[in-house]
Amino acid sequence: xxxxxxxxxxxxxxxxxxxxxxxxxxxxxxxxxxxxxxxxxxxxxxxxxxxxxxxxxxxxxxxxxxxxxxxxxxxxxxxxxxxxxxxxxxxxxxxxxxxxxxxxxxxxxxxx
Amino acid sequence: xxxxxxxxxxxxxxxxxxxxxxxxxxxxxxxxxxxxxxxxxxxxxxxxxxxxxxxxxxxxxxxxxxxxxxxxxxxxxxxxxxxxxxxxxxxxxxxxxxxxxxxxxxxxxxxxxxxxxxxxxxxxxxxxxxxxxxxxxxxxxxxxx
Ligand SMILES: Nc1ncnc2c1ncn2[C@@H]1O[C@H](COP(=O)(O)OP(=O)(O)OP(=O)(O)O)[C@@H](O)[C@H]1O
Ligand SMILES: [Mg+2]
Numbered sequence: 001x002x003x004x005x006x007x008x009x010x011x012x013x014x015x016x017x018x019x020x021x022x023x024x025x026x027x028x029x030x031x032x033x034x035x036x037x038x039x040x041x042x043x044x045x046x047x048x049x050x051x052x053x054x055x056x057x058x059x060x061x062x063x064x065x066x067x068x069x070x071x072x073x074x075x076x077x078x079x080x081x082x083x084x085x086x087x088x089x090x091x092x093x094x095x096x097x098x099x100x101x102x103x104x105x106x107x108x109x110x111x112x
Numbered sequence: 113x114x115x116x117x118x119x120x121x122x123x124x125x126x127x128x129x130x131x132x133x134x135x136x137x138x139x140x141x142x143x144x145x146x147x148x149x150x151x152x153x154x155x156x157x158x159x160x161x162x163x164x165x166x167x168x169x170x171x172x173x174x175x176x177x178x179x180x181x182x183x184x185x186x187x188x189x190x191x192x193x194x195x196x197x198x199x200x201x202x203x204x205x206x207x208x209x210x211x212x213x214x215x216x217x218x219x220x221x222x223x224x225x226x227x228x229x230x231x232x233x234x235x236x237x238x239x240x241x242x243x244x245x246x247x248x249x250x251x252x253x254x255x256x257x
Contacts, residue, residue: 023133025132025133025161025165027129059162060226064222065221087154088154092225092229095228
């Protein structure tokens with residue numbers, strides 16, 4: 001039932017791709033934020049790509065996590081984009097008009 | 113108009129963040145008796161998660177001596193009434209707190225979208241609060257026929 005949050009990292013050509021799976025809430029976002037920030041600080045990517053296709057739940061804490069990493073990337077002169085957000089995550093991003101600030105791309109067929 | 117209550121449950125737990133997922137699943141499981149759509153269930157889960165997270169982080173500042181109380185009523189006309197209550201610090205200015213993008217949180221990690229999400233994902237949201245006594249968030253969700 002409860003679906004833990006996991007992250008898989010892939011770094012090449014100054015691009016850090018993070019494939020997230022599970023549920024992002026305040027509880028799970030905390031550890032993930034530290035983990036991603038550690039990666040950003042050590043790898044210094046120019047582009048951070050967050051793949052949300054396997055995110056089964058996301059609330060405003062996920063939004064805060066994404067906006068926070070967006071700000072951090074910009075401070076380093078880098079950029080962030082979100083790819084393939086699952087339906088629930090896409091709705092929350094849209095509602096907050098975060099999709100006006102953060103580029104969202106679909107690189108795969110939407111499954112809805 | 114007061115609606116007839118057909119079923120009801122109460123739930124309480126300490127203000128620990130690990131209980132956020134428990135709370136949203138407990139409430140959505142109880143609501144399953146009305147056979148909601150997947151989207152309606154997702155709305156309920158998200159709205160409950162917002163209210164419970166606020167109680168834990170803002171109401172109680174994550175002090176796990178605080179208890180979060182949830183009451184869910186299944187009423188006639190496929191109407192759900194969900195109350196999330198804390199006996200925490202209370203909200204000084206409710207109107208300001210409910211303004212989209214407003215956050216009283218100093219960490220910079222919060223977007224101030226919780227109340228907007230609750231508002232969008234339910235049919236009615238009301239907030240009662242008093243300083244030092246706590247906050248009650250009441251959400252009404254009418255399920256499609
Ligand atoms: N239960 C509560 N007790 C005390 N203060 C609260 C409570 N709920 C909300 N607030 C206050 O209202 C503000 C706005 O809440 P809202 O959920 O909209 O945004 P947030 O929690 O700051 O950010 P987000 O929900 O986007 O992560 C909070 O920052 C907090 O100051
Ligand atoms: Mg909130």
